[in-house]
Amino acid sequence: MNLTLYVWRQKNPGEKGRMNCYDAGNITADMSFLEMLDVVNEELVKKRIEPIAFDHDCREGICGACSQVINGIAHGPEAATTVCQLHMRRFTDGDAIYIEPWRSRAFPVIKDLIVDRxxxxxxxxxxxxxxxxxxxxxxxxxxxxxxxxxxxxxxxxxxxxxxxxxxxxxxxxxxxxxxxxxxxxxxxxxxxxxxxxxxxxxxxxxxxxxxxxxxxxxxxxxxxxxxxxxxxxxxxxxxxxxxxxxxxx
Amino acid sequence: MILDGKIPAGPLPEKWDRHRREMKLVNPANKQKFSIIVVGTGLAGASAAASLAELGYRVDAFCYQDSARRAHSIAAQGGINAAKNYPNDGDTVHRLFHDTIKGGDFRSREANVYRLAQISNQIIDQCVAQGVPFAREYSGLLANRSFGGAQVSRTFFARGQTGQQLLLGAYQALSRQVHLGNVKLFQRTEMLELALVDGIARGIVVRDLVTGEIRAHSADAVILATGGYSNLFNLSTNAMGCNVTAAFRAFQKGAYFANPCFTQIHPTCIPATGEWQSKLTLMSESLRNDGRVWVPLKRDDRRSPELIPDNERDYYLERKYPSFGNLAPRDISSRAAKEVCDAGRGVGASGQAVYLDFSASIERFGEGLIRERYGNLFEMYEKITGENAYRAPMRIYPAPHYTMGGLWVDYNLMSNIPGLFVLGEANFSDHGANRLGASALMQGLADGYFIIPYTIADYLAGITPGLVESSHEAFRKAVEDAGERTRKLLSIRGKKTIHDFHRELGEIMWNYCGMARNEKGLKKALELIPDLREEFWRDVSVPGGAEELNQSLEKAGRVADFLEFAETVCHDALHRNESCGGHFREEFQTGEGEACRDDENFSYVAAWEFRGNGAKPELHKEPLLYDNVRQSVRSYK
The missing domain is CATH 1.10.1060.10 (Alpha-helical ferredoxin)
Structure with missing residues (x-):
C-alpha cells in the first residue's frame, strides 16, 4: 500500500516544530508501524534528508519506549496496543496518517517524536x-x-x-x-x-x-x-x- | 597463558561461604569514599547499583535508554529458577546446579554454577519482599511451572512478564537510592570507551545521547552489566539498541573475551516475513509446557494444518527425545527445527517454520486455562501475525536470543583487568555452551544482589580511593578517541545505509556462524567480514551531526563494533573442533545428528585477547575441571 504521512519535525527543544509531509510507498500489511517508519527513514537517508527520530527499543510492547500520537490517539487506533505492536494491516492503501509526539508540559520535546519522560x-x-x-x-x-x-x-x-x-x-x-x-x-x-x-x-x-x-x-x-x-x-x-x-x- | 579462575578451595557446597568469610571488608565509614561506575541498568546492573548504594558506596549508573526501567531484561517472559522445592518434586540446590551444568553441556565452571544455585532461593525471597507480584496458588503460596531442560517445577513467574516485574523491583530499589542521593543516574548516556590508568580500570567515557557531549567519568571500580551481543545477527529477539560496544571496548583495552561462539538460538520465535523485518519476537519457552511441536511427515505438504491427520504429522521432539519431549533444551529444539525445515518439511510461506500446536491441551484443560496461562502471549502472536492461535497452531522458528559468551571473569566476577567487573549476560560465567530457560534472570540478580556486593569489597579494600580524577591524561586520550571515531563516521557520507551493512553482516553470521557451523563456512565468513567492514568505513551514510540527538550515529557506532567483533566470534567457532550446546559444528556429530563433544581436547574456556583491529586474537585457556559431576553425554532421550 501507499500512504501519506504527516510527521512532527522539530530539530531541538529550542526550535519551533512543524508537520512535514512524506510519502510511504511499498508498505505491506505484515509490517509493524515502526517498520513502516524504518522503510520511510531508509528512503529519507538515501535522499540525504535527516530521518525521523522516534523512541523505540524492545519492539514487543513491554519496554514502554515507543510513544507516538497517531491520528490523534496515543499509540494509535488499536486498543491495548503499543505503537511497536501496531501493524499496518490496520491501515488501507491511500490513508493519510498524522504522527505526533506525546504532548504534555511535563514531557518537553527533545527532537521530532522524542520527548523527555x-x-x-x-x-x-x-x-x-x-x-x-x-x-x-x-x-x-x-x-x-x-x-x-x-x-x-x-x-x-x-x-x-x-x-x-x-x-x-x-x-x-x-x-x-x-x-x-x-x-x-x-x-x-x-x-x-x-x-x-x-x-x-x-x-x-x-x-x-x-x-x-x-x-x-x-x-x-x-x-x-x-x-x-x-x-x-x-x-x-x-x-x-x-x-x-x-x-x- | 593458562588463566586462573581464582576458585576458592574446599568442598563445592562450602566454597562460597568460606570465600565470604575470607574476603576483606570495607569499613562502613570508609565506603562513601569509594565511587563505583555501573554501566547498564538491566537486572544485573540495577540490582548491583542499588545494592552497592545501600551499602554506602557512591554509585554512578548509566544506561542508553531514556529510562533505567526500559533495559532489555524487561522483555524476559517465562520465569526465574530457584531450588525452593515448593512442589515437593525432588528439587535441591545440587539438582539445580547439575541441571545447569548439564544444560550448559559441561562447559561452565562448577564453582560458579553451584554458587548460583545456592543463591537462587535468596533471590526469590528478596523479590517478594520488594513487592514483585509472582503468581500464587489459591492457598496463597507461590506457584511454580516447568521449563526446558528440567524434570522438576522450579520456575517462578509473574504471568508472561517475569522479567518486567523483576526489573521493576530492581529499578524501584535503584530509584530509592537515587532519591536518597546515593546513586547518580545518567539516562540516555552511552559508554564509548573504557579508561585505564597503569592497566587498572579507572573510569569510562560516555556520549550524552541528547546533547552529543562526550565526557569522562572516573571511579574506583567499573562494573559492566551491558547485556549480550545477539544483534550481531541483525535479526534477533534483543531490543533494537542492544549492542556489544561496551564489552568490545573493554576487549580492545585488554579484557579477554570468553567463548564468544557460544550463542543461543531460541527455538520458539515468530518467523520473519520480509526484508524490512526489524526484529524477531520470542514466544516464551513456557508455551512448550502445553504446546506440541510438529511438522508434516511428507515433504512440501502444503495442506493447512487442520487438514493433516495425526498419523501424517511428525511430533519430532516427542519422537526423538521421549523423556523430555517438547521440553527438550533450547539448543536441541532449535537444531531439530532447522533439520526438519532443511529437509523440506517446514511450514508457512517461507517453509522456515514449524507448528506449535495447543489443540490437545485446549481439549484437555479447556481454552480458559490455556488463556489464563498464556493469554498475553497468544494476544501478542495475534497482533503480529493476525492469526488466532486458539484456533490454528502457531508457526515458530528459531532466532538468536542470548549469548552465553562474554567477557572473561574470575570467581569474583572481575575481568583480567583489575577494577573491571562484569555481570549478567555480559560475562561468560554460568551457562557454558547453552543456557537453560529461566536461568538468565537468576544469574543477573545473583550477580547484582548477592555476589558483587561481597567481591567488590575485597577488591576495594586493597586500593586507595579517589586516586585518579577524570582530568587525568588517560581520560583526555579516551575522550579524544571517542570523538575522533564519531567524526570519522559522520565524515564518510557514502551511499549505503547503516541498516544495509547490519543486514549483510547478519546474513553472513546467520548463514555461516548460526545454528550449524562448519570449517568451510567459517573460513568464508572470515573472508567476507573484513571486506564488508572496509566497505562500511568507505561507503556508509551517517546523516546528522555530532552535537545533537542523532540515532543514526548511535546505530552506526554499534554496527561498526559488531563488524569488528564478528571475526572474533568466527575465530572462536572455527577453533573449537567439537560440537557442544549452542555451538554445533557439522563435522562433529553422531550418526543420529547429535552433538559430539570432545572433552579430552576442548574442556576449557577459550578466552581471546585482542591483538589489533582485523588481526587474529590470541587464545588463552582456562581448563574446566569437574570434581563433582561426570561429563556425561548429554542425553534428553
Whole structure:
C-alpha cells in the first residue's frame, strides 16, 4: 500500500516544530508501524534528508519506549496496543496518517517524536518502592497472599511507564501511572507498611513535576496499552484520604 | 597463558561461604569514599547499583535508554529458577546446579554454577519482599511451572512478564537510592570507551545521547552489566539498541573475551516475513509446557494444518527425545527445527517454520486455562501475525536470543583487568555452551544482589580511593578517541545505509556462524567480514551531526563494533573442533545428528585477547575441571 504521512519535525527543544509531509510507498500489511517508519527513514537517508527520530527499543510492547500520537490517539487506533505492536494491516492503501509526539508540559520535546519522560522516573523516585534493602528478606512463602490480591497487584503492576495516559489526558495528569504503582504496592502485604507515606509523597511529586489533576475523562484508560484500569485512581484517592486522616491523627 | 579462575578451595557446597568469610571488608565509614561506575541498568546492573548504594558506596549508573526501567531484561517472559522445592518434586540446590551444568553441556565452571544455585532461593525471597507480584496458588503460596531442560517445577513467574516485574523491583530499589542521593543516574548516556590508568580500570567515557557531549567519568571500580551481543545477527529477539560496544571496548583495552561462539538460538520465535523485518519476537519457552511441536511427515505438504491427520504429522521432539519431549533444551529444539525445515518439511510461506500446536491441551484443560496461562502471549502472536492461535497452531522458528559468551571473569566476577567487573549476560560465567530457560534472570540478580556486593569489597579494600580524577591524561586520550571515531563516521557520507551493512553482516553470521557451523563456512565468513567492514568505513551514510540527538550515529557506532567483533566470534567457532550446546559444528556429530563433544581436547574456556583491529586474537585457556559431576553425554532421550 501507499500512504501519506504527516510527521512532527522539530530539530531541538529550542526550535519551533512543524508537520512535514512524506510519502510511504511499498508498505505491506505484515509490517509493524515502526517498520513502516524504518522503510520511510531508509528512503529519507538515501535522499540525504535527516530521518525521523522516534523512541523505540524492545519492539514487543513491554519496554514502554515507543510513544507516538497517531491520528490523534496515543499509540494509535488499536486498543491495548503499543505503537511497536501496531501493524499496518490496520491501515488501507491511500490513508493519510498524522504522527505526533506525546504532548504534555511535563514531557518537553527533545527532537521530532522524542520527548523527555524523566518526570515519570522522578515520580517513582519519590516513593514508588518498598524500602527494603538487599539481604535479610524473610522466606518468600512465610507471608501468604490470596491469589485474587496477587492478581490485582499484577494487573496494576503491568504498567510499562510509556506515558500514553499523560499524553491522552486533557489535563496532562499522571494519575493513572501513579495510581497503578500505589495500587500495586498497596495490594501486597510487603507494600502496605509504607502506603500512607508513599501516596503522599508521590501525589506531591506529581504536582511538582507539572502534571495536571484528574477530572475523570478516562482517556488514560482508553489508550493504555496494558489495560490499566481507572479504578486504580479511585484506590489512590482512597489511600490518599486515609493518609491525610492518619497524618491528622 | 593458562588463566586462573581464582576458585576458592574446599568442598563445592562450602566454597562460597568460606570465600565470604575470607574476603576483606570495607569499613562502613570508609565506603562513601569509594565511587563505583555501573554501566547498564538491566537486572544485573540495577540490582548491583542499588545494592552497592545501600551499602554506602557512591554509585554512578548509566544506561542508553531514556529510562533505567526500559533495559532489555524487561522483555524476559517465562520465569526465574530457584531450588525452593515448593512442589515437593525432588528439587535441591545440587539438582539445580547439575541441571545447569548439564544444560550448559559441561562447559561452565562448577564453582560458579553451584554458587548460583545456592543463591537462587535468596533471590526469590528478596523479590517478594520488594513487592514483585509472582503468581500464587489459591492457598496463597507461590506457584511454580516447568521449563526446558528440567524434570522438576522450579520456575517462578509473574504471568508472561517475569522479567518486567523483576526489573521493576530492581529499578524501584535503584530509584530509592537515587532519591536518597546515593546513586547518580545518567539516562540516555552511552559508554564509548573504557579508561585505564597503569592497566587498572579507572573510569569510562560516555556520549550524552541528547546533547552529543562526550565526557569522562572516573571511579574506583567499573562494573559492566551491558547485556549480550545477539544483534550481531541483525535479526534477533534483543531490543533494537542492544549492542556489544561496551564489552568490545573493554576487549580492545585488554579484557579477554570468553567463548564468544557460544550463542543461543531460541527455538520458539515468530518467523520473519520480509526484508524490512526489524526484529524477531520470542514466544516464551513456557508455551512448550502445553504446546506440541510438529511438522508434516511428507515433504512440501502444503495442506493447512487442520487438514493433516495425526498419523501424517511428525511430533519430532516427542519422537526423538521421549523423556523430555517438547521440553527438550533450547539448543536441541532449535537444531531439530532447522533439520526438519532443511529437509523440506517446514511450514508457512517461507517453509522456515514449524507448528506449535495447543489443540490437545485446549481439549484437555479447556481454552480458559490455556488463556489464563498464556493469554498475553497468544494476544501478542495475534497482533503480529493476525492469526488466532486458539484456533490454528502457531508457526515458530528459531532466532538468536542470548549469548552465553562474554567477557572473561574470575570467581569474583572481575575481568583480567583489575577494577573491571562484569555481570549478567555480559560475562561468560554460568551457562557454558547453552543456557537453560529461566536461568538468565537468576544469574543477573545473583550477580547484582548477592555476589558483587561481597567481591567488590575485597577488591576495594586493597586500593586507595579517589586516586585518579577524570582530568587525568588517560581520560583526555579516551575522550579524544571517542570523538575522533564519531567524526570519522559522520565524515564518510557514502551511499549505503547503516541498516544495509547490519543486514549483510547478519546474513553472513546467520548463514555461516548460526545454528550449524562448519570449517568451510567459517573460513568464508572470515573472508567476507573484513571486506564488508572496509566497505562500511568507505561507503556508509551517517546523516546528522555530532552535537545533537542523532540515532543514526548511535546505530552506526554499534554496527561498526559488531563488524569488528564478528571475526572474533568466527575465530572462536572455527577453533573449537567439537560440537557442544549452542555451538554445533557439522563435522562433529553422531550418526543420529547429535552433538559430539570432545572433552579430552576442548574442556576449557577459550578466552581471546585482542591483538589489533582485523588481526587474529590470541587464545588463552582456562581448563574446566569437574570434581563433582561426570561429563556425561548429554542425553534428553
Amino acid at each position: 524523566s518526570a515519570l522516573d522522578r515520580l517513582i523516585q519519590a516513593g514508588g518502592y518498598v524500602s527494603v534493602s538487599t539481604g535479610g528478606a524473610p522466606e518468600a512463602n512465610a507471608t501468604l497472599l490470596p491469589k485474587e490480591e496477587a492478581e490485582e497487584a499484577m494487573d496494576a503492576a503491568e504498567c510499562i511507564g510509556c506515558g500514553a495516559c499523560v499524553a491522552a489526558c486533557p489535563n496532562s495528569s499522571a494519575m493513572l501511572f501513579v495510581s497503578a504503582k500505589i495500587a500495586h504496592l498497596a495490594s501486597l502485604p510487603q507494600g502496605r507498611v509504607e502506603s500512607a507515606s508513599r501516596v503522599r509523597s508521590m501525589v506531591e511529586a506529581m504536582d511538582r513535576q507539572g502534571f495536571g489533576s484528574c477530572s475523570n475523562h478516562y482517556e488514560c484508560q482508553a489508550v493504555c496499552p496494558k489495560g490499566v484500569d481507572v479504578k486504580n485512581i479511585a484506590r489512590m484517592n482512597r489511600e490518599y484520604m486515609k493518609a491525610l486522616f492518619k497524618a491528622m491523627g
